[in-house]
Amino acid sequence: MMPSVTGKTAVSVRLPLSFIGAGVVSLLLGQLVLLFHGALVMDMAFRSPGMWMAAHFLVLGWGMLVAMGTMYQLVPVTFQTPLYSERLGFIQFGITTAGVMLLALSLGFYPSLAREAGGLVLAGTLLFLFQMGLVLWRQKERDMISLFVSSALISLLATLLAGLILAVSISGAMKIFLDAIGAGFLYPINHEALFASHVLLGLVGWFTLLIMGFSYKMVPMFALSHGFSMMPSYWVYGLYTGGLLTTLAGIWMDTAGIIRIGFVLLLTGFSLFAFHISRILRKRMKKQLDPGFSFALLAIGGGWLIHLAGVMILLLPVSWKSDAFAVVVYGFVMIWVTFSIMGYLFKIIPFLWWTHRFSKQVGQDGVPTLKEMVDERSGIQVFLLLAVAVIGVMISMVEGWWFLFMVTQGLVVLSVLRYSQLLIGVLRK
Amino acid sequence: MELKDQVMSALKRVIDPELGVNVVDLGLIYQVNVDEDGNVSIRMTLTTPGCPLHDSISNGVRQAVMSVPEVKNVDVELVWEPAWTPERMTEEGRRRLGGI
Numbered sequence: 291m292m293p294s295v296t297g298k299t300a301v302s303v304r305l306p307l308s309f310i311g312a313g314v315v316s317l318l319l320g321q322l323v324l325l326f327h328g329a330l331v332m333d334m335a336f337r338s339p340g341m342w343m344a345a346h347f348l349v350l351g352w353g354m355l356v357a358m359g360t361m362y363q364l365v366p367v368t369f370q371t372p373l374y375s376e377r378l379g380f381i382q383f384g385i386t387t388a389g390v391m392l393l394a395l396s397l398g399f400y401p402s403l404a405r406e407a408g409g410l411v412l413a414g415t416l417l418f419l420f421q422m423g424l425v426l427w428r429q430k431e432r433d434m435i436s437l438f439v440s441s442a443l444i445s446l447l448a449t450l451l452a453g454l455i456l457a458v459s460i461s462g463a464m465k466i467f468l469d470a471i472g473a474g475f476l477y478p479i480n481h482e483a484l485f486a487s488h489v490l491l492g493l494v495g496w497f498t499l500l501i502m503g504f505s506y507k508m509v510p511m512f513a514l515s516h517g518f519s520m521m522p523s524y525w526v527y528g529l530y531t532g533g534l535l536t537t538l539a540g541i542w543m544d545t546a547g548i549i550r551i552g553f554v555l556l557l558t559g560f561s562l563f564a565f566h567i568s569r570i571l572r573k574r575m576k577k578q579l580d581p582g583f584s585f586a587l588l589a590i591g592g593g594w595l596i597h598l599a600g601v602m603i604l605l606l607p608v609s610w611k612s613d614a615f616a617v618v619v620y621g622f623v624m625i626w627v628t629f630s631i632m633g634y635l636f637k638i639i640p641f642l643w644w645t646h647r648f649s650k651q652v653g654q655d656g657v658p659t660l661k662e663m664v665d666e667r668s669g670i671q672v673f674l675l676l677a678v679a680v681i682g683v684m685i686s687m688v689e690g691w692w693f694l695f696m697v698t699q700g701l702v703v704l705s706v707l708r709y710s711q712l713l714i715g716v717l718r719k
Numbered sequence: 720m721e722l723k724d725q726v727m728s729a730l731k732r733v734i735d736p737e738l739g740v741n742v743v744d745l746g747l748i749y750q751v752n753v754d755e756d757g758n759v760s761i762r763m764t765l766t767t768p769g770c771p772l773h774d775s776i777s778n779g780v781r782q783a784v785m786s787v788p789e790v791k792n793v794d795v796e797l798v799w800e801p802a803w804t805p806e807r808m809t810e811e812g813r814r815r816l817g818g819i
Contacts, residue, residue, distance in 0.1 A: 368769040512765045514738065514816070516805055575805050575816055576738070644736055645775055651777025653733045653786070660736045 301362050303646040305379045307717075308629055309359025310635065314710050316394075317349025317628070320344050321706050323398070324551075325699045330504060332476045332692055334613045343398030348623055349492065350390045352412065356631050358386070360638055365422060368507050369429045369436065374421050375466050380418060382421070386414025408457055415450055419443055434523045438503025441531060447493025452488040456481060472657055486541045489619065494534050494556065497627045498593075502526065502563055504634075505590070510581045512637060513574035523568040530559030530596075557597045564594045581666050582636025585629060587672045593626035617687050624680045633673070640664045640716050647719065664716050672712065674706035722789050729783040730761075735776065738766075740815045746807025747790045749798065750795065757791035759784055768799045 324331060327340035337339065366373050373379065389410025396403035426432075426440055458467070459479045468474050506523055509515065537552030567590055579587070596618060603614045640663035648657050682698030685691070730748060731741045742763065744747055750762040753773050753800060765773055784793045808816065 364771070367771045367773070370769055507769070511770065512737075514766060514805075517805075577817060641737075641771060645772070648736070649775035649778065650782075652736075652775055653729070653783030657734070657736070659734065661739070683730045 300380070301366060301373060301376060303642050305376060306359040306363040307639075308380070308383050309355045309362070309387075310639065312383075313352050313356035314388075314391070314706075314713065316347045316355060318703070318706050318710065319394075319700070319704045320352060322346030323347060325696070328580075328692065328695050328699065329634055331687060332690055332695060334616055336616050339398050339401070343394050346390070346397055347545060348628075351394060351630065353497060353623070353627055353716050354415075355387060355390060356635065357497070358383075360504075360634070361422060361500075363638070363642065364507070365425050365439070368504075369425060371425045372428045374424045378417060378421060381415040382414050384711065385410055386418065388469055389414050405457065405461070408454060412450060412454060415446065419447055427664060429687055434520055434527065435503045435506050437504070437527060438499050441527075442503060444498050445491050445499060445534075447490040448677055449488055449496055450483055452491060454533040455479070455532035455687070456484045456488060459484070480542070483541050484543070487538055490534065490537060490541070493622050493627070494530075494537075498560075500629070501531070501630050502530070505563075505567060505586075505630075508583075508634060508637075509570050509587075510574075512576070513571055513579060514576040515570045515574040518570045518573045522569070526559050526563045526566060528559075533557075546604075550601075550666050553604050555602045557601045560594055560597045561662060564590050565663065580637060580661065581669045581673060582633045582664075584633070585636070586633030588673075588677070589626055589629035589633060591630060592621075596621045596626055596654075617684055620687065621680075621684055624683075629673075629677070632676075635713070636664065636669055643716050643719060658719065663719050665712055666707070668712055672708050675701060676709070679705060722757070723751060724732075724785070724789065725758055726751055726753060726784050729787050730780060733776065733779045733783050735772070737772065739814060740753045740808075740812050741754070743775065744809045744812030746809065747776075747803065749801075757789050757794065759790055759793075760794040760796070760799055762796045764798055764803045766803050773797060780782075786818065803816065 322343075323340060327338075327344065328341050330336075336345075362373070362379055363486075365371075365471075387500040389407055389412075392407035393404060393411055396407050422439075422443055426436060429436060439574075442705075457479065459465075470685050476526055506520070509516070533552050534553030535552075536555055537666070540546070540548030540550075540552050567587070599621070600615075600618050603618065640660045642643055644658070644660055651657050679701035681697045682694055683702060686698060687693035723779060727748075730751075731743050733742045735742060735745055735747075738745065740749065745766065748761065748763050749763060750760075752760045759786065763777070765776065770776075777797050781793050781795050784790055784798065806811075
């Protein structure tokens, strides 16, 4: 028996590139907002309009839109199952991008519009979940990657619902709604627990499970690794999702001991993930790894340090836990999520554009390799500068050094600008 | 040169853009059958199932073989079993990949 490939799984390059373009613009906007609101960062005033705007540009605009775009490309080919509708993908792009931009801006300038903008984000995300849910449902042979991706999508839905309930509840409409359906006894809703769940489900559930799942696809593919066991991935999944659920339970039961157990489980799961990836890399045929891919691997090391820091803050009797957690969340978003995405994008964009421009010329002279599509030397410089700058920002947050923050955050903005320029350079090939 | 040799020679022009090595030296070509009417059937694989490049490479194989004047028709079948392993690479493929 030789199973062969049938059915069209490749998606038009325009769809993922539209999401990625909007995502990179959002990354730049988010970093600029942080730069101009440096005083709020130094005061650790994260629950302020400027910080809400920056957070939503970075997490929804950058992280979520890019994740959606790359999923439109990767999910059908990885799972060898076609999309339900590419046209619906473009409609979803329009609705979600408009919603995310409006939401971020409204949180900063026009809070009264946040509900409508949030509705657009919700509608767009539901359409996305519908498309991805159908692909996963139709997939013939499910594996661990399907499990990670499905769980990430469920977490995305839960993140969105938690955010929506929080927004409605704060506005006072939730009490009216609960009274109307005879569930008034549920009021008042614990806003702190809801907010913590929203952040946890988004960062740990959606982004981390998604990056872990696709790392299991992309690491062996980019390193050409063969002959490794996938058995540890079952333990990674069990420990990490177990950690997520335990932490959620601890948050809602307001029991520090359970939260600590949850954090330790998350750290253990992530440690095993990092170890497993290192074992996969040992089995690689490709000795010299590309800069973008190496940066994504560096993000795993950084992600492990961030998880360790989270546990240490909980276990140590420190009086500044709230501020320390803010630094950990910043590190989680930048070092783990952003570095991973930036690193993988540095591989994915040349691939997308190569497929669009050169796939019909395979076998002819003058067709470049993927390495020749991107300025790798400049890429290394950008990644190094960004890594140093982000560490500088974190030190300035801990120490409250205004000057260091302005310099290093300025360097973050410059790095992102140069990174965008390098990606645009690929599209000129 | 026999037609099968011409086909193999054409296949060596199809380079995996990620690895920079041609599909023959990578050991991706499992079987090449050529009949006397110029019909060619190729059974091949890729280094990983669900590789995003599968459309590009299989189309590249088809076009390269069709460029051989005596070839009338090409049928490319992409299979995942038996799975590709590094042992299928030629010495030249290993040498080129080791330098990457």
